[in-house]
Amino acid sequence: MAKKYYELTPDERLAFLNLTDQAKTELQANQSDSNAQIVENYISDFRVPMGLLKDIVIDGRHVNVPMAIEEPSVIAAANNGAKMLNSGGGIAVKMPERTVMIGQILFHNVDFDTLNQFVNIHQETLFKIAKHAKPSIYKRGGGLVAINVRPVANDDISVDFKIDTKDAMGANIVNTILEAEVTLFTEFDTHFLGAILTNYAMGQLVTVSGNATFETVGGREIAEKIVALSRFSKKDAYRATTENKGLFNGIGAVVLATGNDWRAVEASGHAYASQEGHYRSLTHWTISDEQLHGELTMPISVGTVGGVISAMNQAKNALDMMHVKSADELRGIILAVGLAQNLAALKAIAAGGIQRGHMRMQHRALAVQVGALPQEVPILVAKLNTLSQVDTEKATEILMEMRK
Ligand code: NDP
Numbered sequence: 001m002a003k004k005y006y007e008l009t010p011d012e013r014l015a016f017l018n019l020t021d022q023a024k025t026e027l028q029a030n031q032s033d034s035n036a037q038i039v040e041n042y043i044s045d046f047r048v049p050m051g052l053l054k055d056i057v058i059d060g061r062h063v064n065v066p067m068a069i070e071e072p073s074v075i076a077a078a079n080n081g082a083k084m085l086n087s088g089g090g091i092a093v094k095m096p097e098r099t100v101m102i103g104q105i106l107f108h109n110v111d112f113d114t115l116n117q118f119v120n121i122h123q124e125t126l127f128k129i130a131k132h133a134k135p136s137i138y139k140r141g142g143g144l145v146a147i148n149v150r151p152v153a154n155d156d157i158s159v160d161f162k163i164d165t166k167d168a169m170g171a172n173i174v175n176t177i178l179e180a181e182v183t184l185f186t187e188f189d190t191h192f193l194g195a196i197l198t199n200y201a202m203g204q205l206v207t208v209s210g211n212a213t214f215e216t217v218g219g220r221e222i223a224e225k226i227v228a229l230s231r232f233s234k235k236d237a238y239r240a241t242t243e244n245k246g247l248f249n250g251i252g253a254v255v256l257a258t259g260n261d262w263r264a265v266e267a268s269g270h271a272y273a274s275q276e277g278h279y280r281s282l283t284h285w286t287i288s289d290e291q292l293h294g295e296l297t298m299p300i301s302v303g304t305v306g307g308v309i310s311a312m313n314q315a316k317n318a319l320d321m322m323h324v325k326s327a328d329e330l331r332g333i334i335l336a337v338g339l340a341q342n343l344a345a346l347k348a349i350a351a352g353g354i355q356r357g358h359m360r361m362q363h364r365a366l367a368v369q370v371g372a373l374p375q376e377v378p379i380l381v382a383k384l385n386t387l388s389q390v391d392t393e394k395a396t397e398i399l400m401e402m403r404k
Helices: 010-015 021-029 074-086 112-121 123-133 135-139 171-191 220-235 237-257 262-273 313-322 327-350 355-369 377-385 392-403
Strands: 050-058 061-068 091-094 101-107 143-153 156-164 192-197 205-212 283-288 291-299
Touching (some): 010 021, 050 091, 050 327, 061 237, 061 313, 061 327, 074 205, 074 237, 074 327, 091 327, 112 123, 112 143, 112 156, 123 135, 156 171, 171 192, 205 327, 220 237, 220 291, 291 327, 313 327
Antiparallel strands (some): 091 205, 101 156, 101 192, 205 291
16 A cells, blocks of 8 residues: 555655755755654755854843844844843843743633632642643642633633643643643533643743943934834834834744744734733833833743753754753743844834845845855955845846956
8 A cells, every 4th residue: 555645754755746856955965864753744954044142141141042043134133232231231030930831721601600619629639630640740840830710701711720841831741731630620511612721821921121321222312212112112003013023033033943932932922912902012111220221021931841852952052052051041031132132123223224234134145045155245245235226136247247
């Protein structure tokens, strides 16, 4: 019998695709045995550039942060933002003493008092079930911390389980515990909808804050414009969306480099950005003590173990570079980079537009795209930087002239 597609080897899967020899060779060159075990229907690795944010001061510690991202200007901007915040003494991190992931058991058409009473009566059993379902997390000092019955709408009710998953992001740990807990709710079978973690990580709400001197942002006038831009993005969803996108340039790049789930982090951030009933920016800039002061508060769920982190050497290497000891420390680093990234973007806008710096970085990608060799790239980029208008045709024309 013919093998199913998922049963084939990566090379056999590629053979289905009618590829050019060059494409096939390139894809094969990027295959790895370890990643082939991680996803279904694996054909090749997809590589993304990784660069370094060199030195951001977080709670007094100098940290070098790896960032994995395809957008050319992001890492340069993060370095710039970090320098500005380092000038004000670095970034401070605040978070709950014990961060917890939340899991939900969902019921509909059920009376709140009846369900609430049931949970109260069975508290002890529910805690025992959690311990039995995932003893290893208890050995590490984690486990179920609290249970809360929360009305959602009419007779829709969520029973929320707050679980300390220690240094793991915890999606699987939470789901394992929830599925065991469900077995106690048999008398509510007809009301039961499902059980799953929530990515709205409100038990992992972290705040980072920092100052930048007026001098480093380009003067008091620029600082005041940054504050005005920040106010604007609290009220205008169009501005807020772009501002948060810029923030996630930094956040997402560190989340990806460390092998974490960037969809979970983004979903949680955007949900929090809407918690007041309208979408707003996540950062907040003011002037305080004759300095620009920035704050970012956001729920963030990441791990330093678990998921695919331990299976991907790139992720382990990235964590090693930062000398990170816990998931809580990683949360602080990721958001600190976000704050720096946001400051760099706001400064560029306030000081006359992001396009100049942006296009300079974009020209490198364009040079590669038109076929410049590594030694030709800097020369071509320098020439493109002097022009007011640049496009593929122009870049190709200059490259051809250079080669004459
Ligand atoms: P794992 O299932 O891999 O669990 C983490 C494991 O790491 C623990 O069970 C434990 O193993 C081990 N571990 C070692 N050291 C520690 C430590 N210090 N603290 C805690 N655990 C430790 O991963 P997660 O539960 O973190 O799940 C994350 C994955 O789930 C991600 O890949 C995510 O993308 C995915 N996912 C996400 C969903 C979502 O976001 N909605 C839904 C479903 C999956 P042991 O028990 O052997 O001791």
